[in-house]
Amino acid sequence: MGRIVSGLLLVVLGATFTRMTLTGVHASYVKDSFGWAILAAAAAAFALGTHQVLATDTAEVHHPRIGLLFLLPLAAILIVEPGPLGAYAAGRAISFTETAGADNLLLRYADLPDPVDGAIELPLPAAYSRAVDGEVGDLEGRRVRLEGFITRRDGQLQLSRMVISCCAADATAAHIALSNTDTAGGPWPDDTWLQIEATFEGELLEGTGTPSGWDIPVFTLEHAEPIPQPRNPYA
Amino acid sequence: MHPLDPTAETAPPQRAGRQLAAGVAVAAALATVGLWGADSGLVDAPAARHFGTVLISLTVQAFPFLVGGIIIAAAVAAFVPPGAIRKLLPRNEHAAIGVASCAGFGLPGCECASVPLSARIASAGTPPAAALAFMLAAPAINPIVLVATAVAFAGQPEMVWARLAASLTVAVATGAIWLKLGRDDLLAARLERLQATSEKGTRRHRFVSAASHDILHAGGWLVVGATVAATIQTLVPTAIVQTVADNWWLSIAVMAILAILLSICSEADAFVAASLTRFSPTSQLVFMVVGPVVDLKLIAMQIGVYGRQFARLFVPLTLTIALSSALTVGWLVL
DSSP, X not given: OOHHXXXXXXXXXXXXXXXXXXXXXXXXXXXXXXXXXXXXXXHHHHHHHHHHHHOOSOOOOOOOGGGGGGHHHHHIIIIIOOOSOOHHHHHHSOBGGGSTTHHHHHHTTOSOOOOBTTBEEOOHHHHHHHHHOTTTOOOTTOEEEEEEEEEEETTEEEEEEEEOSXXXXXXXXXXXXXXXXXXXXXXXXXXXXXXXXXEEEEEEETTOXXXXXXXXXXXXXXXXXXXXXXXXXOO | OOTTOTTTTTSOHHHHHXXXXXXXXXXXXXXIIIIIHHHHTSSOHHHHHHHHHHHHHHHHHHHHHHHXXXXXXXXXXXXXXXXXXXHHSOSSHHHHHHHHHHHHHHSOOOHHHHHHHHHHHXXXXXXXXXXXXXXXXXXXXXXXXXXXXXXXXXXXXXXXXHHHHHHHHHHHHHHHHHHHHTOTHHHHHHHHHHHHOOOOSOHHXXXXXXXXXXXXXXXXXXXXXXXXXXXXXXXXXXXXXXHHHHSXXXXXXXXXXXXXXXXXXXXXXXXXXXXXXXXXXXXXXXXXXXXXXXXXXXXXXHHHHHOHXXXXXXXXXXXXXXXXXXXXXXXXXO
């Protein structure tokens, strides 16, 4: 691949990643806070590519054709736009409690916040671990407000959230089971984003939580409202 | 061949070209199945979307580390004269191996740049054993790689220390064993030829072309790795992945083979390792210690720069040392 083609490839790469960051789309794939690093690298790629295309002080250098493989993720970003992980990934992923870093993750949810408008707002994984883990299980009978998307396991309606430690490729899943769905407006199709208010009454479905068989807590729905997918879809 | 590699004219590019072509074909086929197979009914649409999401996320996550590491490496290679590095090293050969290995920490190089750079250093009078130790250390233990590892394994800081310890051991042990073997004759001819060649172009031009060459080269291999990781996550039944991951020996073997085949740049490999969430920390460590030392891309480059006879001895040697080191450190720490 010659100087012009490889230069243009770097320019397109830089432009695509820049647009991705400025529109906030990157939060569907990596941590939202990582945007600045992508932006800086995209700017460097853009500058290198421009310099290559415009360079006059040069002997011809051959660039490796394998670089053309960048067209794959570029096509995926620009044409397919797959969006964040959803119900399909949630059905295959291991539980977020099974990763080696889980203890640190659980610590992050150590304090129970005060209720707002009659319900405690929690990240879904926090609600899961408080309900399942007897040590921190102070959730029984409390009304919580959670956000997540609809998934199904063996016909059981669940609210799920993917947890990433770094990017979508290392995602693990947190699920809670929903009961009383009909009176709250359900059932909803898979991948519907909902904000729910619900109460945990101590019921656990044993061994159904993940493909590897974790318990899953049942939350009784009191109110559910479809919401647009949040900018940061991961917990 | 690499723009900083003055042996480019004499190296056999066909073999590397064929390997690249094969890599391109495999990745393209997999990606076609994953991304557009949805329409042909091969995979259902959610699976195709899932494949796309994983592929994009690995590429985007690794890209800043790749670019950062490559720019620093290209700047070192273009602006620091090879003779300056020799002057920093002690005269005692054993001490030189230790210092050169540790210099890998201060002089970051991604592996594509460090192979030709090590040859330059050796041709400027550094003992080959020390130059080879530097070649193995620079891509494995530089700060950008360690930060990338810390980010990828958030919540498992021991992974960073394990990687540093295991990779540094590989560099020092390989250097010491090479000194003992006394087979510098395998590279003498190549190094003499290197001494005779002069560098082409202005420094700025060498910097720009080396940096863009390496971004495209390492980036292409990153996409190969991301495609395979996405395929494992999307298409392979979770029960099979779990069975392999649960078997200690099998998981180690699979991760070592993946590291060799995928040829991911060291700045990006931690993300792929972390994405294989079902695998044990030790097998993930094996992936990250073997990859920067032995993989298809590096074998091709070592043959190109140092010659076939050298690679025939050096590749099995480094693979054995890397596996033993990673397993020992994993057993001790993880």
